[in-house]
Amino acid sequence: xxxxxxxxxxxxxxxxxxxxxxxxxxxxxxxxxxxxxxxxxxxxxxxxxxxxxxxxxxxxxxxxxxxxxxxxxxxxxxxxxxxxxxxxxxxxxxxxxxxxxxxxxxxxxxxxxxxxxxxxxxxxxxxxxxxxxxxxxxxxxxxxxxxxxxxxxxxxxxxxxxxxxxxxxxxxxxxxxxxxxxxxxxxxxxxxxxxxxxxxxxxxxxxxxxxxxxxxxxxxxxxxxxxxxxxxxxxxxxxxxxxxxxx
Amino acid sequence: xxxxxxxxxxxxxxxxxxxxxxxxxxxxxxxxxxxxxxxxxxxxxxxxxxxxxxxxxxxxxxxxxxxxxxxxxxxxxxxxxxxxxxxxxxxxxxxxxxxxxxxxxxxxxxxxxxxxxxxxxxxxxxxxxxxxxxxxxxxxxxxxxxxxx
Amino acid sequence: xxxxxxxxxxxxxxxxxxxxxxxxxxxxxxxxxxxxxxxxxxxxxxxxxxxxxxxxxxxxx
Numbered sequence: 001x002x003x004x005x006x007x008x009x010x011x012x013x014x015x016x017x018x019x020x021x022x023x024x025x026x027x028x029x030x031x032x033x034x035x036x037x038x039x040x041x042x043x044x045x046x047x048x049x050x051x052x053x054x055x056x057x058x059x060x061x062x063x064x065x066x067x068x069x070x071x072x073x074x075x076x077x078x079x080x081x082x083x084x085x086x087x088x089x090x091x092x093x094x095x096x097x098x099x100x101x102x103x104x105x106x107x108x109x110x111x112x113x114x115x116x117x118x119x120x121x122x123x124x125x126x127x128x129x130x131x132x133x134x135x136x137x138x139x140x141x142x143x144x145x146x147x148x149x150x151x152x153x154x155x156x157x158x159x160x161x162x163x164x165x166x167x168x169x170x171x172x173x174x175x176x177x178x179x180x181x182x183x184x185x186x187x188x189x190x191x192x193x194x195x196x197x198x199x200x201x202x203x204x205x206x207x208x209x210x211x212x213x214x215x216x217x218x219x220x221x222x223x224x225x226x227x228x229x230x231x232x233x234x235x236x237x238x239x240x241x242x243x244x245x246x247x
Numbered sequence: 248x249x250x251x252x253x254x255x256x257x258x259x260x261x262x263x264x265x266x267x268x269x270x271x272x273x274x275x276x277x278x279x280x281x282x283x284x285x286x287x288x289x290x291x292x293x294x295x296x297x298x299x300x301x302x303x304x305x306x307x308x309x310x311x312x313x314x315x316x317x318x319x320x321x322x323x324x325x326x327x328x329x330x331x332x333x334x335x336x337x338x339x340x341x342x343x344x345x346x347x348x349x350x351x352x353x354x355x356x357x358x359x360x361x362x363x364x365x366x367x368x369x370x371x372x373x374x375x376x377x378x379x380x381x382x383x384x385x386x387x388x389x390x391x392x393x394x395x396x
Numbered sequence: 397x398x399x400x401x402x403x404x405x406x407x408x409x410x411x412x413x414x415x416x417x418x419x420x421x422x423x424x425x426x427x428x429x430x431x432x433x434x435x436x437x438x439x440x441x442x443x444x445x446x447x448x449x450x451x452x453x454x455x456x457x
Binding site for chain 1: 284285303340347350366370372
């Protein structure tokens with residue numbers, strides 16, 4: 001088996017083609033997983049002894065929250081690599097991931113709110129978990145706005161990278177907030193160190209929904225980065241060749 | 248290349264520095280991030296005096312009393328080491344129950360009674376169907392009855 | 397199966413408003429992201445096509 005020339009794919013023109021071939025598969029996978037996940041969420045997982053059927057919000061709230069944190073870390077990693085090695089594609093990937101991360105962050109916040117009102121008795125509280133998740137949303141918005149405001153792509157990438165990298169410390173804060181401080185938000189139901197405190201079918205539903213969101217994110221990011229590549233490389237010959245082909 | 252490396256080191260060091268500053272600032276504001284105090288912390292005088300704060304713990308079993316006006320309730324918040332008497336006038340959340348978690352916001356009056364203006368239910372991270380919950384309850388009760396006095 | 401009837405399913409144990417608002421708005425937003433992405437592509441391709449036409453026109457001069 002010949003060695004794969006990975007560096008080839010760090011060139012936007014090559015990655016454009018690769019991403020185009022990859023995203024449909026992830027999109028289909030995501031759709032299938034959402035279908036299975038939602039089925040389990042509503043028809044397999046039983047009702048909860050304490051929270052009744054309101055707890056089912058967990059099947060969108062937790063996957064969205066996990067994605068918002070995971071995407072931010074990946075975004076920061078791409079931004080950092082782009083900053084350190086001056087690779088254009090890395091910066092474009094960070095830019096491609098941000099809107100989806102912000103979206104999942106918002107979903108986590110408002111589904112949490114709709115879960116909190118019937119269960120806690122409040123739409124919102126300023127405890128460490130909720131506050132740090134809100135800060136994450138502002139970091140996403142800051143990243144996106146800052147990049148949109150700066151015309152020169154090099155400078156805009158660098159500015160975004162700054163926000164992404166400084167803000168990354170917020171992610172472990174969000175995760176450990178329920179442990180470090182007294183919060184209204186409950187602790188982790190699943191962790192690496194102890195057994196899950198959920199019925200098996202509930203856990204399965206949550207994991208499949210999380211996987212569905214992950215596949216969705218990859219599909220959307222690959223689609224979006226293709227648009228970013230075209231926009232940035234609009235004056236190059238390969239793009240004009242592509243436009244000629246499309247006629 | 249060498250100056251490029253130097254620049255990279257400076258940038259990374261700067262970012263690390265900002266990260267450390269943020270961590271320190273958050274640590275300094277730790278007290279403000281505390282959403283509630285436990286009854287023990289209140290007894291140890293860790294709660295702010297003179298203004299509104301929150302206490303959290305479990306509603307002590309058998310402590311819930313309703314007054315005749317239908318709206319005022321009295322209950323005890325416990326963290327198994329210390330107790331706090333709470334008075335509250337208003338609607339209690341769905342999940343409020345004796346033996347379950349609660350967070351109440353209010354002030355300590357002169358008699359050491361906590362007068363709450365808001366009561367929230369705090370639930371744990373366990374999720375199980377009703378059958379499993381009742382099995383657990385029965386198992387606990389069986390275990391308790393077997394314990395020698 | 398968890399539900400005795402379809403109306404029981406919709407009722408969500410009394411929490412219908414909260415559960416369906418959560419799922420409804422979440423998937424509406426995800427759908428919106430997809431729509432917005434396809435619109436962005438359409439606009440971009442149109443613009444790139446215009447640039448292409450302009451360049452060809454200039455090239456023919």
